[in-house]
Amino acid sequence: MTTDKLITCVWFDLGQAREAATFYAGLFPDSHVGAVQNSPADNPSMAAGGELTVEFTVLGRPFLGLNGGPTFTPNEAVSFMVLTDDQEETDRYWSAIVDNGGAESACGWCKDRWGFSWQITPRALMAAMADPDRAAAKRAMEAMMTMTKIDIATIERARAGETIA
Known part of the structure; x- marks a missing residue:
């Protein structure tokens, strides 16, 4: 043990x-x-x-x-948050979970095939949301709200105030 x-x-x-x-x-x-x-x-x-x-x-x-059996099932009240350093790492974890019987959700969340929720979260997203420039943080959050898997380049463009297509 x-x-x-x-x-x-x-x-x-x-x-x-x-x-x-x-x-x-x-x-x-x-x-x-x-x-x-x-x-x-x-x-x-x-x-x-x-x-x-x-x-x-x-x-x-x-x-x-x-x-333990089927008595209790996972739900979104608890999730596993994995901080990633770049898009490649974000993509790898996301794809491994989703493509192996899991499911996409919103804002960087996905579920594995056992029903557990994962947040595959780039550190760049966390930095953007904590930006002291609250307008930049707002733009980054608004961009995130449109995503399933987080796209770091899009988050950074939104944070910088660039128009997102």
Whole structure:
């Protein structure tokens, strides 16, 4: 078991925790799948011996995948925000999530095939939204509001006051 004091437990439908952990670990750097624990006793979700939890790390952060069954499902109230450094990284993460059974949403949000929400967020967008020139920040936010995947060049043009076609 990990020695971290705070671990995010992510509830999956039965048998999906390892599949998701493997996908995430293959997509993001500083990520891996760790120990698997089988249920020591029968429980409402599975018989004794079933795969109960999977430890995994994504971008250096520890998680515990729980094969809890269909009782609870993910929603947008919690999302995973990944800050990206350039358009190539933004495109790579976005496409990997969306093109592998996920779905696009608005303003840099997408869902993976397990229903978890991800915000693939360029650092350039965060900088534009925090611009001390509030008119520039407003233009950047208004541009973002028209997007699914964030386009850094368009955000920068809007921030600079250039007309967006």
